Amino acid sequence: MATIHVDGKQYDVDGADNLLQACLNLGLDIPYFCWHPALGSVGACRQCAVKSFRDENDKMGRIVMSCMTPASNGTYISIDDEEAKAFRATIVEFLMTNHPHDCPVCEEGGHCHLQDMTVMTQHHSRSYRFTKRTHLNQDLGPFIGHEMNRCISCYRCVRYYKDYAGGTDLGVYGSAANVYFGRAEEGTLESEFSGNLTEVCPTGVFTDKTHSERYTRKWDMQYAPSICASCSVGCNVSPGERYGEIRRVENRYHGELNGYFLCDRGRFGYGYTNLKDRPRHPLIDGATVTSDVALGAARGMINGASKVIAIGSPRASVEANYALRTMVGAASFYDGHATQEGELVKLALQIVRDGPVPATTITAMEDADAVLVLGEDITATAPRMALAVRQAARGKGRALADEKKVSDWQAISLADLLQRDSYPVFVASVDSTRLDDIAHATVRAAPEDLARLGFAVANLLDASSPAVAGLDEATAAQAKAIADALAAAKKPLIISGTGAGSTAVMQAAANIAWALKAKNDATGLALTLPEANSYGLAMLEPQPLADALEALASGAADTLVVLENDLYRRAPKAVVDAALAKVKSLIVIDHTATDATARAQVVLPAATVFEGDGTVVNYEGRAQRHFQVYDPKYYDASLAQVESWRWLAVLEAASGWKILDDITGACATAVSGLAGIVDAAPGAAFRIDGLKIAREPHRYSGRTAMRANQAVSEIRQPVDPDTPLSFSMEGYNGVGGLDRPAALMPYAWAPGWNSPQSWNKFQQEIGGHLRGGDPGKLLFAGGATQAYFTDVPAAFTPSGSGSGFRVLPLHLHFGGDELSSRAEPIRERASTAFVAIARADVARAGVNGHATVSVDGELVQLPTFISDTLPAGTVGLPAGFAGVPFVAYGVDATVSGG
């Protein structure tokens, strides 16, 4: 604690902060550019100047940069000082001498930090009369637009991209008044976290290209608090809609999960919801019908069935899955994961929910000082974790600074102290990963061998955990190095998950975490899961998918209801075909056209995550609510897509469910582990000052004219019975000074703060938790000590001859995720399907550029990719890619030239 005096008033602040941060924490506005809560201070822009005085008697004072000055006890400063104000006005004018003043055509306009700061400093008119320096822009790929003339040289972009995100292909060139931020050569930005540039850059240099063609100003979009559906991290997002299309996805700050940053898949993968060929009307045998006709047909099929079974979905909400389970009964409710994946998710639940080490939050991961990633390429399977692990590695800079008594916000000093040093990160995986660049050591091996390595590490940490028989010397040495680093760490972190497809790998990871936990309470653990709501589905305890397919194939069941699931992604084609061939009636509820909807007699069009309300459970066991961004029917009354749970509530009329709260409440009551889901966000009755919370900013314009092409009279705004949000600019919008609950913040805006920096106005302290608590409700109450897992697998033995190879799933950031991979910009960024083969095996397989791969009887021709890292005897197939067959864990493929 420190006492500081600002403009004659006394305040208590955290003495470890700099003055800028301390003042912002107090709600005092100082304009700034180069400082960013996640990036620290560099003192580059000079915008945050204040007057500093020696003591209360000093009347002269001197100008200092508040971001570079510690908030030490007894500091006297003035923000309002005339000279400081004049200085700041001059700085912004100076920074803008080359700026084109092109706000009307700039896509940053309306959520621009430069606009906000210019208004704040009251720089109203410019006096620069000379020629401006101009730059040529680069094509940076499908995600990010580039308009260098707008640059004010704050250096935030390179500090984020290079230092924070570990990217190597964005730099700064030139010097003095002629600096250029971009790639050395034009081309697609390589980092999977490039999209954050659009929010980090305080000007319109880097903007969202996916938004560009169908552009709408921030104040003219309608928003809702939403959750990214592209992995199990569950980053909080703020999607914006206009005219019935999602136009942009921006970060929605969460103090324990995504903080200020998203990954590119989550940010740019929304396009699937705007696809024209999505089911938006009920279909019977492919022909559009009314909802009533479709429901009647579905009811008839269900009533006339000898036996109805249902398959749930890890990409559908808890409510949707619960409604389906209620309709058919728990014994007939089947898992939407592939069979083995379902087992893996169950195991993960057991480890994280019931074990002694709960899942570590993303923010806490950044504090780890030794990390082992076992079996995962987290940049693909849980991307936001990878960004956090990069901060953990860099965290050594903070420790070095601490030793030298340097404040941790001194970004340049930290980087100078750190040089290329870092906290140890170990990556053990089946093939090279996108985190290898920060790894102190990497191990490449088949899943069995990764598990053996893990078990050996655990055994070194605690001899009472099972030993690994017949471990080779090299692996033993690797295990020793990893165990030593983890044992020496103050906050060791283990990350594993379902990505390697192996129970043994996850069990080994659990043993390591548990062995560490016995000695070190600060041990962290995180297990990644296949999809956004994998836990939510698993907690409803579905039966294994294989049993469903078998019941259908054998005729034990004749009618199938499928919820938001493309079965062809969950089992070999032949198995699904055989099952569906026997089905009398197939009803599919989905928002996306899949091979399964193509086979259905009845298709009921579901809402996407953007169009509906529901609850999902992330890798930590955090229940999070996503809210409907807009009502499609407002634009076109014939559109029929509604939440899957709503279709099911109508089909199951006896349930009495009318609104979201009814079904969420019913599920919470019926399923003990899910009791907390009602607390994920306030219910429909919640009001502030008697008002619902407005989805639209109060400056939303043009609503009267929106449907004028259909009728000149303005129709009533849609009513939202399910949530405390209104489809309108009417309602509570935060202008009155009361906080909206964090889970109900549709977008960030505060008076004078239009840019994403306005999130800083809603935190308990800058960069910390949101006021009132970060969104979501943790469902896991903390487990107990468990017995170690004891099934140490035998080492992988490649078949040395013939054409048989073990198939390993390779996870890629772009292209494997079912929904985002349908978005055009993601498709542009994704690689084509391929088969990876170890260099040593090229001759044995006889491949030459192309290979014919046969898995479970399915034959595909794929281009080959020769890998120097893939273990011999294995081939890698990109998981979830179109054109790549379904692969069960442990399956062999035959590979031959061709």
Added chain:
Amino acid sequence: MSTPETVVKLAELTGKTQEAPFVLTDDERHEIEHEIAHYPDARAASIGALKIIQARRGWVPDGALEPVAKMLGIGAAELEGVATFYSLIYRKPVGRHVVKVCDSITCFMVGYEDIKKTLEQHLGITHGQTTADGRFTMLPICCIGACDKGPALMVDDDLHHDLTPDNVVGIVEAYK
């Protein structure tokens, strides 16, 4: 994504010609390795490595960035940042002789502008340009430590001082 933006490649911008693929010579490679050996972190040899290339080729061609960056264990973007920060690392071909005219404060006060004008008239180029015959490139330079004898300039590695509009032409003309 249908309307591609108007895009001009940086390389085309500066009028560089597209050359054949760049290959580091063994000699360059050895000398860069030698330079790297002086430092605990190879990155520290960035400027040295660029100078090695420039000494042999007169400038640093685009194609050199990638292989040199690789040797230094950094990205090409970072090396280009270094290369473009320093005005005496040339990222465009220069003439046989580089005339570097001091425009810092003392020389400025004692007649830099006249010297510059004279050179411009005589050579037909201004700062940043090269004569059509490839003989001279003209660049501004920061204080070269000859303030007491200003105005001053350098041609290649030679310092010339006490310049006047009358003597400066003769000075540069001595460089063929």
